[in-house]
Amino acid sequence: MKRGKRFPWSWRDEPARNIDRYIVSIYNKKDKQTEKGGHFVQEKEISQAVIRRMPRYYRYLGELLDAGVERISSNELSRRMDVTASQIRQDLNNFGGFGQQGYGYNVKYLHEEIGKVLGLNERHNIIVMGAGNLGQALANYMKFEKHGFVIIGLFDVNPALDGMTVRGIRIHMLDELERFCADHQVDIAALTLPKERADAIANRLVGLGIHAIWNFAHVDLKLIDHDVVVENVHLSDSLMQLSYNIVKQKRAKGQTE
Amino acid sequence: MKRGKRFPWSWRDEPARNIDRYIVSIYNKKDKQTEKGGHFVQEKEISQAVIRRMPRYYRYLGELLDAGVERISSNELSRRMDVTASQIRQDLNNFGGFGQQGYGYNVKYLHEEIGKVLGLNERHNIIVMGAGNLGQALANYMKFEKHGFVIIGLFDVNPALDGMTVRGIRIHMLDELERFCADHQVDIAALTLPKERADAIANRLVGLGIHAIWNFAHVDLKLIDHDVVVENVHLSDSLMQLSYNIVKQKRAKGQTE
Numbered sequence: 001m002k003r004g005k006r007f008p009w010s011w012r013d014e015p016a017r018n019i020d021r022y023i024v025s026i027y028n029k030k031d032k033q034t035e036k037g038g039h040f041v042q043e044k045e046i047s048q049a050v051i052r053r054m055p056r057y058y059r060y061l062g063e064l065l066d067a068g069v070e071r072i073s074s075n076e077l078s079r080r081m082d083v084t085a086s087q088i089r090q091d092l093n094n095f096g097g098f099g100q101q102g103y104g105y106n107v108k109y110l111h112e113e114i115g116k117v118l119g120l121n122e123r124h125n126i127i128v129m130g131a132g133n134l135g136q137a138l139a140n141y142m143k144f145e146k147h148g149f150v151i152i153g154l155f156d157v158n159p160a161l162d163g164m165t166v167r168g169i170r171i172h173m174l175d176e177l178e179r180f181c182a183d184h185q186v187d188i189a190a191l192t193l194p195k196e197r198a199d200a201i202a203n204r205l206v207g208l209g210i211h212a213i214w215n216f217a218h219v220d221l222k223l224i225d226h227d228v229v230v231e232n233v234h235l236s237d238s239l240m241q242l243s244y245n246i247v248k249q250k251r252a253k254g255q256t257e
Numbered sequence: 258m259k260r261g262k263r264f265p266w267s268w269r270d271e272p273a274r275n276i277d278r279y280i281v282s283i284y285n286k287k288d289k290q291t292e293k294g295g296h297f298v299q300e301k302e303i304s305q306a307v308i309r310r311m312p313r314y315y316r317y318l319g320e321l322l323d324a325g326v327e328r329i330s331s332n333e334l335s336r337r338m339d340v341t342a343s344q345i346r347q348d349l350n351n352f353g354g355f356g357q358q359g360y361g362y363n364v365k366y367l368h369e370e371i372g373k374v375l376g377l378n379e380r381h382n383i384i385v386m387g388a389g390n391l392g393q394a395l396a397n398y399m400k401f402e403k404h405g406f407v408i409i410g411l412f413d414v415n416p417a418l419d420g421m422t423v424r425g426i427r428i429h430m431l432d433e434l435e436r437f438c439a440d441h442q443v444d445i446a447a448l449t450l451p452k453e454r455a456d457a458i459a460n461r462l463v464g465l466g467i468h469a470i471w472n473f474a475h476v477d478l479k480l481i482d483h484d485v486v487v488e489n490v491h492l493s494d495s496l497m498q499l500s501y502n503i504v505k506q507k508r509a510k511g512q513t514e
Binding site (some may be wrong): 051052054055056058059077081082117118119120121122124132133134137138139141143144148149150165187188211212214218220229231233234235236237238239240241242243244245246247249 | 309311312315376377381398400401406444475490492
């Protein structure tokens with residue numbers, strides 16, 4: 001593989017420019033063909049498939065950091081992550097490369113840069129709609145905070161839960177939602193409520209200016225405003241995929257019928 | 258589009274043969290080129306991307322069934338699911354088509370057949386490793402049972418939980434695991450425990466004959482036996498994808514910096 005293809009720029013002297021280029025490329029979305037060799041890079045539409053892999057890179061690099069590893073080659077990262085080295089280089093080149101031939105990747109730097117790409121350098125306040133088991137499980141899970149995701153309130157309609165707290169986070173009644181959103185910056189709403197209520201609540205949240213929804217309700221949300229970012233976690237779908245693969249493997253082994 | 262391509266067989270007179278063909282095609286995995294026009298179909302490797310979409314078809318068809326809809330065209334299904342009609346036909350053709358030109362899809366039949374493809378006509382017994390908030394949330398979630406996924410026990414190391422029940426399902430201590438697995442058929446183990454413990458427990462489960470793991474621990478499992486089917490639910494990764502899309506949209510709108 002040619003050097004120019006793998007590492008379009010050298011970052012040795014200018015580590016801070018990498019993410020800036022990325023930001024610039026987003027700013028200049030309509031301007032497909034920009035200056036070459038300058039501060040602008042050619043705009044690429046980054047596929048959600050690439051984005052889905054980024055948190056995994058971030059996780060592995062975090063583990064390497066914790067283990068005191070300072071730099072890593074794409075081959076070694078490839079071995080650990082069970083992804084081809086070429087895939088790693090392609091994925092990271094979407095954001096400007098981050099690597100340097102003969103040196104490999106600086107673990108701390110790459111971890112930070114991917115964190116910025118994923119928006120983990122900003123704080124995200126979350127409210128959880130539905131204080132049932134799943135809602136409480138999310139509120140109890142402390143590790144989200146490490147990455148800047150802070151749950152600041154839960155909401156439910158069950159009066160028995162009014163004023164109770166989960167790990168110090170208060171459960172509010174649904175009719176307090178408007179006031180709460182006026183008093184607090186809310187970036188993300190997690191929906192852990194029955195699917196029948198999901199659309200109405202989601203549109204109410206969007207009306208309050210919340211443009212990101214982490215949806216656990218087993219339904220594809222029908223939103224009036226299409227600028228809302230939705231990330232679905234459909235647990236039943238996940239179980240069904242598992243089940244498909246179980247059946248497939250059993251049949252391959254000839255264990256059934 | 259040519260008729261032959263869209264609907265390779267007519268199912269009017271033989272609705273039961275469809276899934277049989279699929280099974281046969283799995284049985285004859287090594288036999289890539291099989292009889293045409295007979296009971297065998299040409300073997301296709303079905304991508305996980307297709308499989309990921311099947312639970313969604315199943316969900317929509319279930320909703321249509323509940324609403325009393327008996328048949329639906331791929332165009333109408335396309336409109337409701339926000340997927341192209343051509344994508345729907347391609348996806349379903351992986352399993353033999355299920356459709357009929359001029360008639361569309363028989364909702365009940367298609368729902369049942371996709372259910373079979375996904376293994377939902379079989380019962381799957383699940384144990385949950387880790388009876389913390391998330392483990393209890395899974396045990397409390399009744400809708401999995403509707404699709405044949407039945408949680409039959411939880412396991413933990415916290416003696417304070419010993420003998421307690423969640424929705425009638427007992428929490429056992431970890432040292433009872435071997436005996437429990439000898440006494441019960443266990444098809445799937447859900448891991449809702451700290452990532453540090455996940456590999457050891459997963460390999461212990463595999464040693465007990467459990468070959469399917471629904472992994473909520475924030476780690477890619479390192480399993481000794483590679484025949485194990487693993488389905489990951491990485492909640493932090495999902496939040497990070499959401500966060501990426503938030504940042505991307507903010508930048509596109511020019512709201513930041």
